[in-house]
Amino acid sequence: MWKLIVGFIAFAALALFILTKSGGNIDLGGEKHDVAAHEPAASEAASAAVTAAVEAASAPASAASQ
Template identity: 55%
Template structure:
């Protein structure tokens, strides 16, 4: 029984350590509307591949 308690304590300590060193972690759940963070759309890959395809001919 004591092994279970020691294992739980070690696992909980490891979890707390990983959360505390994880940086900006938001535990608020899903965000909608103005609270939602959006990243910029990636650059279109088709425009970058088009010049390379025309040079290969």
């Protein structure tokens, strides 16, 4: 049983060594849940869509009043 544990530790260490030396992007920090980084792009797109909709809706009204 102890040979299995030692073999697993040796294999894991070898795998991490090979991945770090091969230039792999290894991040052992866990999952990242950074929603704030994605929020500005989404809100900019949404505000641009709202602005375009408002301009499109006000264009016929201004043309009819002339």
